[in-house]
Amino acid sequence: MEESLNFIGENMEMIYFLILAILLGVEVISNVPAILHTPLMSGANAIHGVVVVGAIIVMLHAAPDNYPSLIVGFLAVVMGTLNVVGGFVVTDRMLEMFKKKPKKS
Amino acid sequence: MSINILEIIYLIASLTFVIGLKMLSHPESARKGNLIAAVGMLIAVIATISIYQPFDNSKLINYGLIALGLLVGTIIGTMMAKKVQMTAMPQMVSFFNGMGGACAALIAIIEFQNHEVGTGSSFDGEFLVMLLGLIIGSVSFSGSMIAYGKLEGKIKDKVLPMNQLINMIMLFTIVALTVYQMLGYGDSTIFYVLLVVALVYGVLFVMPIGGADMPVVISLLNSFTGVAAAFGGFLYGNKAMLTGGILVGSAGTILTILMCKAMNRSLTNVLLGAFGGTKASGAKGEVGEQTAKEISISDTAVLLSYSQNVVIVPGYGLAVAQAQHICHELEQLLEEKGVTVNYAIHPVAGRMPGHMNVLLAEADVPYERMQEMEEINPRMANTDVVVVIGANDVVNPAAKKDPSSPIYGMPILEVDQAKNVIILKRGMSAGYAGIENELFFYPKTRMLFGDAKDSLQKLTAEVKEV
Numbered sequence: 001m002e003e004s005l006n007f008i009g010e011n012m013e014m015i016y017f018l019i020l021a022i023l024l025g026v027e028v029i030s031n032v033p034a035i036l037h038t039p040l041m042s043g044a045n046a047i048h049g050v051v052v053v054g055a056i057i058v059m060l061h062a063a064p065d066n067y068p069s070l071i072v073g074f075l076a077v078v079m080g081t082l083n084v085v086g087g088f089v090v091t092d093r094m095l096e097m098f099k100k101k102p103k104k105s
Numbered sequence: 106m107s108i109n110i111l112e113i114i115y116l117i118a119s120l121t122f123v124i125g126l127k128m129l130s131h132p133e134s135a136r137k138g139n140l141i142a143a144v145g146m147l148i149a150v151i152a153t154i155s156i157y158q159p160f161d162n163s164k165l166i167n168y169g170l171i172a173l174g175l176l177v178g179t180i181i182g183t184m185m186a187k188k189v190q191m192t193a194m195p196q197m198v199s200f201f202n203g204m205g206g207a208c209a210a211l212i213a214i215i216e217f218q219n220h221e222v223g224t225g226s227s228f229d230g231e232f233l234v235m236l237l238g239l240i241i242g243s244v245s246f247s248g249s250m251i252a253y254g255k256l257e258g259k260i261k262d263k264v265l266p267m268n269q270l271i272n273m274i275m276l277f278t279i280v281a282l283t284v285y286q287m288l289g290y291g292d293s294t295i296f297y298v299l300l301v302v303a304l305v306y307g308v309l310f311v312m313p314i315g316g317a318d319m320p321v322v323i324s325l326l327n328s329f330t331g332v333a334a335a336f337g338g339f340l341y342g343n344k345a346m347l348t349g350g351i352l353v354g355s356a357g358t359i360l361t362i363l364m365c366k367a368m369n370r371s372l373t374n375v376l377l378g379a380f381g382g383t384k385a386s387g388a389k390g391e392v393g394e395q396t397a398k399e400i401s402i403s404d405t406a407v408l409l410s411y412s413q414n415v416v417i418v419p420g421y422g423l424a425v426a427q428a429q430h431i432c433h434e435l436e437q438l439l440e441e442k443g444v445t446v447n448y449a450i451h452p453v454a455g456r457m458p459g460h461m462n463v464l465l466a467e468a469d470v471p472y473e474r475m476q477e478m479e480e481i482n483p484r485m486a487n488t489d490v491v492v493v494i495g496a497n498d499v500v501n502p503a504a505k506k507d508p509s510s511p512i513y514g515m516p517i518l519e520v521d522q523a524k525n526v527i528i529l530k531r532g533m534s535a536g537y538a539g540i541e542n543e544l545f546f547y548p549k550t551r552m553l554f555g556d557a558k559d560s561l562q563k564l565t566a567e568v569k570e571v
Contacts, residue, residue: 003228004228004230006228007228007230011230011339014339014342014347017344017347017348018335018347018351021347021348021351021352021355022351022354022355023355024123024352024355025126025351025352025353025354025355025356025359026355026356026359028123028126028127028130028352028356029126029130029356029359029360030359031130032130032360032363033130033132033477035132035450035459035462035472035475036129036130036131036132036135036459036462037360037363037364037459038194038195038198038459038460038462038463039129039135039139039459039463040126040129040130040135040356040360040459041198041323041324041327041357041360042194042198043125043126043129043135043138043139043142044126044129044327044331044352044353044356044357044360045198045201045202045205045327045330045353046139046142046143046146046201047122047125047126047142047146047331047349047352047353048202048205048327048330048331048333048334048349048350048353048354049146049201049204049205049208049334050118050122050146050149050334050338050345050346050349050350051205051208051209051212051330051333051334051337051346051349051350052150052178052208053149053150053153053343053345053346054208054209054212054334054337054338054340054341054343054346055174055208055211055212056150056153056154056157056171057153057157057341057343058212058215058216059167059170059171059174060153060154060157060158060164060167060171061158061219062167062215064163064164064165064166064167068218069215069218069219070166070167070170072211072214072215073170073211073215074170074171074173074174075174075207075211076174076207076208076211076212076215077170077171077174077175077178077208078174078177078178078181079178079204079205079207079208079211080178080204080205080208081174081175081177081178081179081182082178082181082182082185082201082204083182083201083202083204083205083208083330084143084146084150084178084182085178085179085182085183085186086181086182086183086185086186086197086200086201086204087182087186087198087201088139088142088143088146089182089183089186089187090186090189090194090197090198090201091129091139092136092139092140092143093186093187094194094463095135095136095139096136097463097466097467
């Protein structure tokens with residue numbers, strides 16, 4: 001019990017951060033017109049690709065002769081990059097179609 | 106010093122995610138928002154590589170592999186994203202989402218190798234974060250892949266006997282194993298068992314859910330991956346990962362709920378696979394007893410040309426036939442003849458909310474023509490002709506009348522209020538929810554069979570003649 005309390009205490013800053021970020025996410029998205037649901041989902045999908053940063057950190061930590069870690073890490077980097085790049089490009093393609101806007105009412 | 110610079114860069118990256126997401130929720134700024142978030146991501150990645158750890162010659166292989174991984178991912182990702190058809194967008198999103206989930210799970214696996222497991226007497230928060238990242242990442246990965254396969258048509262809907270019970274047991278197993286691990290038995294065999302159970306759970310979780318509900322599932326899995334990424338951020342105290350992950354986690358959850366609301370169903374209802382379960386049991390008995398009335402191309406052309414108000418209801422069939430351009434052409438032609446044409450967009454038309462908007466925007470249909478369900482329903486009674494193109498469940502009156510129908514309670518476009526209804530369809534097959542549509546047999550309904558694009562082309566040519 002006390003250890004878990006300690007863990008919470010030590011990470012209080014992170015927990016604040018977490019809660020505020022959750023509220024921010026809710027706030028940012030709550031007034032979205034249905035027209036943008038798909039691009040928004042796709043854009044959010046690209047943003048969680050930030051996990052690739054974690055994969056890079058893993059690779060930087062790994063000992064150069066720790067091949068299992070290097071191989072798995074490499075896969076993680078490839079997949080994370082796929083998520084980021086694919087996500088942003090797909091979203092851009094969707095939004096590209098909204099580009100030409102004839103007469104605004 | 107340089108570590109501070111890295112922190113500042115992460116702060117900037119986090120800000121671009123927030124601003125990007127915010128801008129993505131407005132039509133005018135959406136594209137720029139996406140770009141801003143992408144730039145933030147790029148600087149976060151570059152900064153991590155160049156600042157996180159001082160360059161070390163002995164780790165040349167690590168840097169090489171990172172660069173190679175980024176290159177391979179970028180090339181494949183760009184190619185896939187550029188080549189994908191507009192109709193296949195939802196499964197593409199699902200696929201990329203799965204990649205993110207897998208990435209999070211792999212990170213947890215490597216970190217577990219390097220982790221000194223607690224002795225049993227102390228609470229190991231880091232280990233918990235790792236386990237949660239592993240579980241959620243794995244579920245998200247396997248679930249997304251199944252969703253991808255289903256939408257691609259490679260995997261058929263299948264409900265195992267007692268699927269829900271099995272799912273509950275698996276979920277319980279996951280929780281039990283996690284607790285067991287946390288009590289200090291950080292056993293590596295159990296760790297991999299957990300990985301396998303989580304992967305299987307992801308499969309079984311998505312398997313029984315009907316195709317019509319897939320958008321909701323993808324959105325939910327999207328927020329799962331966000332949470333998994335956030336756990337990774339927690340592990341490294343990395344604020345960019347934390348913001349990005351949590352932001353998507355909460356935004357994704359809200360989006361999921363919005364989608365459920367649009368279908369007037371609760372999330373539990375969707376997840377328990379109400380569509381999947383009742384799939385074959387729709388009102389099959391009525392087929393054959395009633396006959397739908399057909400209409401010719403030329404009659405349709407005349408009817409449309411002499412109407413005042415026409416509403417077009419696009420559905421997945423329009424997307425499949427790639428008929429959005431010809432549809433826009435027909436709309437313009439009718440407008441020239443003084444007919445008011447609007448599009449009625451059901452919130453869940455197509456395979457994803459907003460799918461139809463994206464598709465019609467591709468064909469340069471102006472925003473103001475695309476009307477949401479709440480706007481257009483009150484005006485249905487004043488509509489002369491409703492043209493339903495490849496949509497089915499979203500106009501099925503059973504949603505209002507038949508409590509035994511699986512889609513009962515879902516708000517629909519009330520096209521049965523209009524004076525005439527013309528339905529463009531390939532054949533008499535049921536919609537995605539697998540149920541019969543009595544609208545087809547209404548006296549005011551006429552069927553125009555054929556490929557949507559082909560029919561619309563002929564129709565456009567005919568309207569020109571009128």
